[in-house]
Amino acid sequence: MKVLSVFFVIWTLLLARSTIVGFAVDYFESEPYEESLLTTENGTIVATDATSTEINSRYRGVVITNNKNHIDLSESTIDDIIELNVGGQRITTFRSTLTAVPNSKLAALFAKNVSKPKSKHFFDYNPVLFGHLLDQLRAIKRGPQVPAYELNFAAPNSSVPFDFSTMLVELGLSSDYFLYPSKGAHLNLTLKSLIGWKQCFREKYDKPFDSKVLTGPCKGRRLLVACRSTNDTRTLILAGVGKREDIFFPCSPNSHCRVEKKNGTGFYYAQDHAWGFEGALNTLQEVRNDHVDYRHNFGLQGGLVGYRQNQGLQGGLILNPCDSSDQNSEYRLCWSLRSISDRGGGDRCGSSKNLHNTRQWERVIYQTV
Incomplete structure (x- = not known):
C-alpha cells in the first residue's frame, strides 16, 4: 500500500510539471492558403511557413497563451487576408487596408463584426484602378491620421478620372460622403x-x-x-x-x-x-x-x-x-x-x-x- 501511495505522489508531480509548459494556440485563416499552425517554444513564436512568418512579424491573427509567459494580443492588432475578385482578376490584401478609412462603405463591408461570406467578394471595377486605390489605402493606414473628408484620392492617369471618381462614390470614399458641402x-x-x-x-x-x-x-x-x-x-x-x-x-x-x-x-x-x-x-x-x-x-x-x-x-x-x-x-x-x-x-x-x-x-x- 505504501508503494502504491509513493508511486501515486510521484505520478501526480510529473503530471503537474508537464502542464507548466502547456500553451493554447489559435489558427490563422487565410484562403486560399492552408491554415498555418503557430507554436511557441520558451515563450517565442515560431512560424511554420512563409505566410505565417509575415503574420508573425506583425503579430497578425494570433492569440497565444503560455502558462509561463502570457502573450495577449488585442483585437485591434488582429488582421487577416481578404481575397477579392475585381473585374475577373484575383486581388489579395489585408483587411486593415480595406478598412483604412473608417465609416466608409468599403470599410463597412469588411468590418470585423460582419459575418464571413460563403463566397468571395466580387467588385465590378477596372482592376488597375482598384489596385491604384489599394496602394493609396496602404499609404493612408501607415501615415498620420487625418479626417476622412481631407483625403484626396488621385486617379492613375487623366484618361480615366470619371471611372475612378465613380468608384470612389460607390465605395463611400469621396469627400462629400463624409462632409457636405466640403467647399465652395x-x-x-x-x-x-x-x-x-x-x-x-x-x-x-x-x-x-x-x-x-x-x-x-x-x-x-x-x-x-x-x-x-x-x-x-x-x-x-x-x-x-x-x-x-x-x-x-x-x-x-x-x-x-x-x-x-x-x-x-x-x-x-x-x-x-x-x-x-x-x-x-x-x-x-x-x-x-x-x-x-x-x-x-x-x-x-x-x-x-x-x-x-x-x-x-x-x-x-x-x-x-x-x-x-x-x-x-x-x-x-x-x-x-x-x-x-x-x-x-x-x-x-x-x-x-x-x-x-x-x-x-x-x-x-x-x-x-
Whole structure:
C-alpha cells in the first residue's frame, strides 16, 4: 500500500510539471492558403511557413497563451487576408487596408463584426484602378491620421478620372460622403443636406458680430458660414465653406480690399471693421463682367490672366463698412464688427443688404464634427 501511495505522489508531480509548459494556440485563416499552425517554444513564436512568418512579424491573427509567459494580443492588432475578385482578376490584401478609412462603405463591408461570406467578394471595377486605390489605402493606414473628408484620392492617369471618381462614390470614399458641402459657396442649402457639420453659433442680425466666436466655440478645422431668414430656418440662403487657416485673410477696410478665393470661396477679415466672404463666379461671362466692373472701379488694366487661382477668382470689395458691391451679389456675405452704437450698418446676406437692425435674419456657423 505504501508503494502504491509513493508511486501515486510521484505520478501526480510529473503530471503537474508537464502542464507548466502547456500553451493554447489559435489558427490563422487565410484562403486560399492552408491554415498555418503557430507554436511557441520558451515563450517565442515560431512560424511554420512563409505566410505565417509575415503574420508573425506583425503579430497578425494570433492569440497565444503560455502558462509561463502570457502573450495577449488585442483585437485591434488582429488582421487577416481578404481575397477579392475585381473585374475577373484575383486581388489579395489585408483587411486593415480595406478598412483604412473608417465609416466608409468599403470599410463597412469588411468590418470585423460582419459575418464571413460563403463566397468571395466580387467588385465590378477596372482592376488597375482598384489596385491604384489599394496602394493609396496602404499609404493612408501607415501615415498620420487625418479626417476622412481631407483625403484626396488621385486617379492613375487623366484618361480615366470619371471611372475612378465613380468608384470612389460607390465605395463611400469621396469627400462629400463624409462632409457636405466640403467647399465652395452655395445658395438655398437645406439643413437636411448637411453631412458632417455641427452648429456652433447662431444669432440674429440686430446684434453686432463678435469675431471671438471664431476662436471660441467655433474651432473646427473647417467652418460653414451661413445666413438665413427667420421665416424659413430650414434653408440657408447663402453658405460658404472655408478652412480655418483661410478665414482670417487680411483685408484693409477700404474699397480697394481684394480677396483670394480658394475652392470657390474667398474669406476676408478687416480688423474692427467687417468679416465675410465672396463666392466664386459661375460662368465665363460672369468672369468677364466681373473683370470689367473692377477695371471700371479701380482703374485696373489687363486681361483675365491672374484672376483664376485655386479653382476660384481674385475678387474685390467695396467696404462701407460692409461689402456693398452689386456684382455677383447673391454670393456675398458680410457681417460688420463695429460696436452696436457705431457700426454704421451694411450687414448683408446675399443680395439682401443693410440687415444690421433686423431680427428677421440670422447668422449661423457650423464646424466639422
